Amino acid sequence: xxxxxxxxxxxxxxxxxxxxxxxxxxxxxxxxxxxxxxxxxxxxxxxxxxxxxxxxxxxxxxxxxxxxxxxxxxxxxxxxxxxxxxxxxxxxxxxxxxxxxxxxxxxxxxxxxxxxxxxxxxxxxxxxxxxxxxxxxxxxxxxxxxxxxxxxxxxxxxxxxxxxxxxxxxxxxxxxxxxxxxxxxxxxxxxxxxxxxxxxxxxxxxxxxxxxxxxxxxxxxxxxxxxxxxxxxxxxxxxxxxxxxxxxxxxxxxxxxxxxxxxxxxxxxxxxxxxxxxxxxxxxxxxxxxxxxxxxxxxxxxxxxxxxxxxxxxxxxxxxxxxxxxxxxxxxxxxxxxxxxxxxxxxxxxxxxxxxxxxxxxxxxxxxxxxxxxxxxxxxxxxxxxxxxxxxxxxxxxxxxxxxxxxxxxxxxxxxxxxxxxxxxxxxxxxxxxxxxxxxxxxxxxxxxxxxxxxxxxxxxxxxxxxxxxxxxxxxxxxxxxxxxxxxxxxxxxxxxxxxxxxxxxxxxxxxxxxxxxxxxxxxxxxxxxxxxxxxxxxxxxxxxxxxxxxxxxxxxxxxxxxxxxxxxxxxxxxxxxxxx
Numbered sequence: 001x002x003x004x005x006x007x008x009x010x011x012x013x014x015x016x017x018x019x020x021x022x023x024x025x026x027x028x029x030x031x032x033x034x035x036x037x038x039x040x041x042x043x044x045x046x047x048x049x050x051x052x053x054x055x056x057x058x059x060x061x062x063x064x065x066x067x068x069x070x071x072x073x074x075x076x077x078x079x080x081x082x083x084x085x086x087x088x089x090x091x092x093x094x095x096x097x098x099x100x101x102x103x104x105x106x107x108x109x110x111x112x113x114x115x116x117x118x119x120x121x122x123x124x125x126x127x128x129x130x131x132x133x134x135x136x137x138x139x140x141x142x143x144x145x146x147x148x149x150x151x152x153x154x155x156x157x158x159x160x161x162x163x164x165x166x167x168x169x170x171x172x173x174x175x176x177x178x179x180x181x182x183x184x185x186x187x188x189x190x191x192x193x194x195x196x197x198x199x200x201x202x203x204x205x206x207x208x209x210x211x212x213x214x215x216x217x218x219x220x221x222x223x224x225x226x227x228x229x230x231x232x233x234x235x236x237x238x239x240x241x242x243x244x245x246x247x248x249x250x251x252x253x254x255x256x257x258x259x260x261x262x263x264x265x266x267x268x269x270x271x272x273x274x275x276x277x278x279x280x281x282x283x284x285x286x287x288x289x290x291x292x293x294x295x296x297x298x299x300x301x302x303x304x305x306x307x308x309x310x311x312x313x314x315x316x317x318x319x320x321x322x323x324x325x326x327x328x329x330x331x332x333x334x335x336x337x338x339x340x341x342x343x344x345x346x347x348x349x350x351x352x353x354x355x356x357x358x359x360x361x362x363x364x365x366x367x368x369x370x371x372x373x374x375x376x377x378x379x380x381x382x383x384x385x386x387x388x389x390x391x392x393x394x395x396x397x398x399x400x401x402x403x404x405x406x407x408x409x410x411x412x413x414x415x416x417x418x419x420x421x422x423x424x425x426x427x428x429x430x431x432x433x434x435x436x437x438x439x440x441x442x443x444x445x446x447x448x449x450x451x452x453x454x455x456x457x458x459x460x461x462x463x464x465x466x467x468x469x470x471x472x473x474x475x476x477x478x479x480x481x482x483x484x485x486x487x488x489x490x491x492x493x494x495x496x497x498x499x500x501x502x503x504x505x506x507x508x509x510x511x512x513x514x515x516x517x518x519x520x521x522x523x524x525x526x527x528x529x530x531x532x533x534x535x536x537x538x539x540x541x542x543x544x545x546x547x548x549x550x551x552x553x554x555x556x557x558x559x560x561x562x563x564x565x566x567x568x569x570x571x572x573x574x575x576x577x578x579x580x581x
Contacts, residue, residue, distance in 0.1 A: 047083055047193035048162035050074075053122055057149035057189060060090040060120075069174040070148050070188035071100075071140025072155065075439065077163045078510045079133040079472065080196035081534060084124045085112070087141045088149050088189035093117050095145030099125040104136040104439070106179035114141070124193060130516060130535055131194065132471050134434075134506060135441050138172060139192050140180050154187035163196055197510055197531045238527045241465045241488050241568050243393040245579040247425040249347040249367025250390055252318045253283035260284075265291035265330050267306040270321060274346055277319050278312035287324040288351065292333045299337030299359035301379050301414065306338055313344035313365040313388075323350045327370050327580040332356055340368070342383055347390070350580070362386060362417070369393045369426075370580055376409045380417035380454060388421045393580075395571045396444075397430035400467075400499040404432035405440035408469060411459070413477075416452030419459075427464035428571050431495065433505045434470045442469040447477040447516065457481050464488070465568035467495045468513055468530065470506050476516035476536070483522040488568055489513045490559075491530030497561040498570075511547060523552075527567075529559055 050072075085099035093116050100111045110129045131137060155170040169183035248254070261277065263269040265288050273286045297304040311319065323330040327350035332338060337357035340348070347367030355374040360366065362383040369392030376396055380386040396408050408429055413419055432442040444466050447456055459482040466473050468491035490498075492511025501508055513530030519537045528546040532553070541552030549555025569575060 047195045048164065049086060049191040049193055050161050050164060050166070050187070051086075051122075051189065051191045055088070055122075055151070055189065057088065057090065057151060060149050061147040066146050066175070067142060067144045067177050068146040068148060069100075069140050069142050069177055069180045071138055071172055071180055071190045072166060072170045072187065073104075073136060073138045073172055073183075074170060074192075075134055075136050075165045076131050076194060076196060077133060077160065077165055078196040079512045079515055079531075080131055080194055082127065082129045082131050082192055082194050084126050084193040085139055085141065086122055086124050086191040086193060089118050089120050089123045090149040090189075091120065091147065095143045095147055096141045097144055098142045099127060100140050100142070101127065101129055102138040102140070102179050104138070106181075108179075109137070116144075130533060132441060132475070132515070133510060133512065134439060134471065136439050138180065139190060140172070141188075141190055142177050149189045151187045151189065153185050156185045164192070164194065197512065197533075238488050238525060238567055239463075239486055240566070241426075241463050241486060242428040243370075243395060243426045243571050243576065243579060244463075245393070245581070247369070247392045247463065249318065249349065249369065249392050250388070250423075251365070252320050252347040252349075252367055253285065255285045255287065255320060255322050258283040258285040258320060260287050262287045262289060262324060265289055265293045267293060267295050271307050271310050274307070274310045274319055274321070274343075278310070278315065278345065281316045283317050283320075285320040285322050287322060288330045290323070290325050290329040292331050293351070294333045296332070296334045296336045296338045296356070299339050299357040299375070299377060301359070301361070301377070301381055301412070303337065303339040303341075303359060305341030305343070305361070307340050307343050307346075309342040311344035311346045313384075315345040315365075318345050318347045318365060318367060321346060321348045321351070326350070328352045328577070340366075344384075349392075360386070360389065360391075363389050366390070367392060371395075372398075372576075375406070377412065378410070378419070378422060379412040379414065380419045381412070381414035382417060385413075385417035385454070386419040386422060389423070391422070391424045391427065393426040394424075395428045395576070398428070398570055398572065400431045400433050400502070402433055402502045402505065403435045404442050404469075405434060405438065406432070407441070407443045407446045408432045409445045410443075411445070411447045411456065411477075413449045413454035413456060414451050415454070417454045419454070419456045421458050422456075423460040423462070424464055425460075425462050427461070427466070428568070429464075429466050431467050431499050432469040433499075433501055433508075436504055436506050438506060441471055443472040443475045444469045445474045446472070447475065447479055449477050455480060460485075461487050466490070467499055468492070468508070468511070470501075470508055471512065472515040473513040473530065474515070476514075476518035476533075479516075479518040479521070481520045482518075483524060484526050485522075485524035487526045489526070489528050489530065490564070490568075494529040494559050494564075497559075498564055513546075527556060528553070529556060 112127045172180040174180040331352040339359040344364045350370040357375045359377040367390040372395040491513035511530030517535040523541045523544045526544045545556040546553035
């Protein structure tokens with residue numbers, strides 16, 4: 001590459017090539033400390049990053065004209081909170097005007113403006129964001145002048161520093177503003193301040209061996225003592241959770257109390273009956289004859305529904321769709337997945353979905369339950385969004401899924417549509433475990449807004465058992481309002497008493513139970529075996545306990561497998577047959 005001899009600035013024809021090579025051809029120090037390109041950092045209890053404060057570039061800046069977005073790609077080994085982006089201010093006016101955090105696909109997750117005028121040295125830009133374990137992120141700064149410092153060969157190979165994993169060529173840049181994707185081995189001295197969530201699992205203290213008394217010493221005079229307070233019940237305040245046959249969708253008649261319309265076991269027959277009854281006003285049950293319902297177009301966010309745009313949300317009571325001869329006498333067939341789209345004023349109860357994936361999209365005044373599913377997606381991405389919906393006595397797996405690359409359950413807002421008034425009652429959800437080294441994101445229940453500014457309000461989880469997956473148990477996505485009551489959320493070692501990670505699975509080291517951001521949440525008579533995100537704010541915490549025992553929770557005593565079996569019995573086929581009849 002040729003430089004303009006007069007100015008030291010690349011000529012117009014070579015500037016693009018200069019930006020491509022700049023971070024891999026700098027003549028800079030090969031070490032931050034003597035003899036090492038990778039800093040050796042002692043264990044710390046506060047925020048961590050890749051570079052110590054003593055790190056300095058040998059070449060403080062390169063005269064590259066035009067904007068340059070520079071950063072690095074990383075994955076935290078444990079979930080936690082990113083509190084700031086750090087970068088090295090290489091000149092009194094560095095040209096750095098913003099700091100950003102991106103998802104692995106280039107979605108801008110957070111951004112903060114930066115005043116380019118400051119003293120030379122490390123700078124900290126406050127920027128709050130929760131990060132999930134084993135999920136890939138990119139952090140970067142935008143330098144409008146393109147004058148960046150660097151350290152050569154810092155990202156030559158994959159490594160883990162302070163619990164922050166970086167691949168080979170983790171350094172990234174882009175020759176303009178925006179998501180940087182061009183990988184290289186040099187570091188542009190961009191860093192993060194990250195605090196991993198500690199493993200908050202309670203560990204019983206090792207009992208102290210009793211000391212033998214001195215037989216020659218006089219016997220002490222007994223001192224009266226008050227009777228000790230009873231030890232807290234290790235099973236906690238929660239009553240038995242999961243399906244038990246007592247929950248029922250809102251505003252939905254029981255079959256024995258409704259007018260009966262009997263139909264064949266086909267989606268077409270059920271759809272036609274719903275449309276006919278949408279104009280009536282009395283309590284009615286569409287009774288499906290025993291058999292197998294075939295068909296299904298998939299359960300993805302855009303899948304066509306087996307029932308689509310039927311019903312009436314303004315009906316006096318919901319239309320009940322039920323199996324005539326009891327739960328499980330009507331089954332579904334096929335492996336494509338099943339979608340219910342735009343269904344209104346209807347409750348579908350007791351149709352056996354087996355291990356099928358199910359999607360509920362843009363439903364209103366809708367109930368779904370008394371069944372098992374492989375995965376469940378509730379999504380608002382058009383029409384009326386999702387409102388007044390009940391998921392009742394659904395079993396989302398009784399065994400941990402191995403090698404999974406997706407969530408067990410997802411509640412998703414897209415394109416600005418809202419989810420308001422969604423209730424999970426008597427739910428049981430088993431983990432999704434991913435393969436060792438996988439960058440997949442696996443939660444048991446994830447609430448997420450993928451596009452637009454749609455809201456998630458008044459979400460209720462009651463009488464339910466949630467066992468954490470490789471990443472999280474429940475991860476909220478800016479939820480607002482709602483309640484978690486009489487519910488057990490179990491993570492970490494406690495969860496693995498029932499669901500040990502399979503050989504070849506990604507080890508689960510932290511106890512991530514409640515993660516993400518949820519505001520104005522009421523906790524009532526619930527147990528959290530694991531961590532609670534600092535981004536949860538509570539309107540009240542009543543008769544509830546957590547492993548750490550702070551923020552209004554009482555401290556949870558260690559739970560045993562017997563405790564789990566008592567509180568959340570595994571809903572085997574035999575148990576479901578007994579309680580669902």
